[in-house]
Amino acid sequence: MAPATPQTHVELRGVTKRFGGTVALDRVDLAVRAGTVHALVGENGAGKSTAGKILAGVLTPDAGQVVLHGAETVFRSPRAALDRGITMVAQELSLVPSRSVLENVFLGIESRRGPFVRGGAERFAELVAECGIEADPDATVGRMPVAEQQNVEILRALARRAELIVMDEPTARLTSEQAVALRRTVRSLAERGVTVVYVSHFLDEVLAVADDVTILRDGRAIRSGPAAAETRRSLIEGIVGRAIEAAFPPRRPRELPAPVVLRVQGLSRAGSFEEVGFDVRAGEIVTLAGLVGSGRSEVLRCIFGRDRATAGSMTLAGEPHAPRSPRRAIRDGVAMVPESRKADGLLPRRSVRENVTLPHLGRFVAPGGFVRTGGERAAAGRVTEAVGLTGATIASAMAELSGGNQQKSLFARWLVGRPRLFLADEPTRGVDVGAKRGIYDVLAGLAGEGMAVLVVSSELEEVLGLAHRILVMRGGRLVGELDGAEATRTEVMELAFGAAA
Numbered sequence: 229m230a231p232a233t234p235q236t237h238v239e240l241r242g243v244t245k246r247f248g249g250t251v252a253l254d255r256v257d258l259a260v261r262a263g264t265v266h267a268l269v270g271e272n273g274a275g276k277s278t279a280g281k282i283l284a285g286v287l288t289p290d291a292g293q294v295v296l297h298g299a300e301t302v303f304r305s306p307r308a309a310l311d312r313g314i315t316m317v318a319q320e321l322s323l324v325p326s327r328s329v330l331e332n333v334f335l336g337i338e339s340r341r342g343p344f345v346r347g348g349a350e351r352f353a354e355l356v357a358e359c360g361i362e363a364d365p366d367a368t369v370g371r372m373p374v375a376e377q378q379n380v381e382i383l384r385a386l387a388r389r390a391e392l393i394v395m396d397e398p399t400a401r402l403t404s405e406q407a408v409a410l411r412r413t414v415r416s417l418a419e420r421g422v423t424v425v426y427v428s429h430f431l432d433e434v435l436a437v438a439d440d441v442t443i444l445r446d447g448r449a450i451r452s453g454p455a456a457a458e459t460r461r462s463l464i465e466g467i468v469g470r471a472i473e474a475a476f477p478p479r480r481p482r483e484l485p486a487p488v489v490l491r492v493q494g495l496s497r498a499g500s501f502e503e504v505g506f507d508v509r510a511g512e513i514v515t516l517a518g519l520v521g522s523g524r525s526e527v528l529r530c531i532f533g534r535d536r537a538t539a540g541s542m543t544l545a546g547e548p549h550a551p552r553s554p555r556r557a558i559r560d561g562v563a564m565v566p567e568s569r570k571a572d573g574l575l576p577r578r579s580v581r582e583n584v585t586l587p588h589l590g591r592f593v594a595p596g597g598f599v600r601t602g603g604e605r606a607a608a609g610r611v612t613e614a615v616g617l618t619g620a621t622i623a624s625a626m627a628e629l630s631g632g633n634q635q636k637s638l639f640a641r642w643l644v645g646r647p648r649l650f651l652a653d654e655p656t657r658g659v660d661v662g663a664k665r666g667i668y669d670v671l672a673g674l675a676g677e678g679m680a681v682l683v684v685s686s687e688l689e690e691v692l693g694l695a696h697r698i699l700v701m702r703g704g705r706l707v708g709e710l711d712g713a714e715a716t717r718t719e720v721m722e723l724a725f726g727a728a729a
């Protein structure tokens with residue numbers, strides 16, 4: 229076997245990984261140079277996480293080798309990989325919610341290197357100073373926003389003195405400002421000689437942060453090379469295997485005057501938002517833009533009955549709407565895809581079909597009490613096809629799906645009930661470029677069928693590309709409304725930040 233070039237940190241050589249009938253990786257060759265940021269890109273299910281997990285000892289290959297610093301290596305566990313300086317920040321957060329930040333950061337290290345309690349605070353302060361990621365060491369992780377939990381994950385990897393960190397979609401749940409900060413951290417890690425394998429669906433981010441890029445498609449490495457030789461367009465073509473037309477479906481004209489489906493008047497929730505008022509009409513897509521913390525998600529939660537408003541009122545199709553629980557809201561025809569998919573009770577061991585129809589089983593029960601599986605299947609088929617999941621996937625257990633496909637399943641679940649108001653909070657987080665378009669098509673299709681659609685999004689492209697109308701929130705108040713077809717990035721940003729900021 230030819231020796232690796234001195235600068236190669238780790239390699240996959242002819243690595244194949246199967247899960248039952250699925251070939252997740254098919255004879256993949258991949259060379260990661262030391263002290264560089266190496267991005268892995270590809271559609272949902274392309275094999276990115278699997279490749280990352282093999283590098284980090286979470287999975288072992290069925291065939292082929294992992295070559296570390298030129299020597300063939302077998303990692304039998306993540307701990308074994310960590311002992312050789314490799315760790316992973318996983319796609320789904322894996323912190324202990326009831327413990328403090330400090331405990332989470334040093335969790336699992338104390339057993340090797342003595343109790344973390346002593347000197348823990350100083351070590352934490354050092355770490356924070358070194359990498360510039362802020363976090364309150366005493367905060368309870370489970371009570372922190374997702375973005376901050378993400379930072380704790382990264383601190384934890386750094387605390388392990390890792391020489392190579394696999395980051396699986398580290399910015400999927402971050403705001404654009406936080407993502408910029410994270411990219412800076414990643415670059416400074418690389419400058420200090422740490423190697424980063426970086427999985428992301430954000431192609432602009434990949435182009436900005438990566439030295440090298442490998443494109444995976446259907447488990448194969450399509451090509452590897454310097455990021456500087458790629459463009460957004462060349463990456464997309466490599467990822468989907470063809471040129472993609474438009475990123476967004478054409479905006480269907482609304483049939484005005486359409487009936488108002490949701491009316492929100494003077495709605496307030498103490499501490500979250502104040503005096504918010506707007507309408508969403510049948511057939512309309514309205515996006516709620518603004519910075520994280522501006523109150524957008526909180527407004528959605530009230531409409532969905534997850535929180536109670538402290539003042540103001542709402543109507544749904546003309547009827548008073550003050551849901552005391554999501555169950556009530558659902559019964560009244562409201563659906564919501566929430567921000568965090570893990571929190572949403574997907575059953576990992578059940579099939580996609582079951583996960584999608586489970587909350588709606590009542591619909592498929594015949595008078596004798598039997599579940600009409602035909603009807604259930606048909607409904608599952610309709611909604612999964614609508615979000616772009618294919619036959620084999622529908623029969624698979626949820627846990628076997630790639631992260632993006634899990635997201636699509638969640639989306640499908642809510643379509644079973646044929647709601648009249650569809651709420652979505654960051655609906656395309658973690659979804660690949662091709663599938664994003666699929667979800668936009670779904671949203672446009674729902675509006676086309678007369679549903680009212682209200683979407684919270686932090687991605688400006690999405691806010692602008694999708695909406696008939698854009699509502700912008702800042703500091704808990706609605707500060708402006710723009711026409712979706714005419715608004716510019718600058719206009720949205722000025723409203724979100726406060727003009728002349």
Ligand SMILES: Nc1ncnc2c1ncn2[C@@H]1O[C@H](COP(=O)(O)OP(=O)(O)OP(=O)(O)O)[C@@H](O)[C@H]1O
Pocket residue numbers: 247248250251252270271272273274275276277278279319627628629630631632633658660
């Ligand atoms: N534990 C598992 N059991 C069965 N199949 C699996 C398992 N893990 C992954 N797969 C399958 O292997 C393939 C690759 O999955 P992987 O998670 O690596 O994709 P990915 O590129 O990370 O996708 P995403 O962008 O959606 O996160 C998919 O078809 C997935 O369904």
Ligand SMILES: [Mg+2]
Pocket residue numbers: 276277278319396630631632
């Ligand atoms: Mg993945």
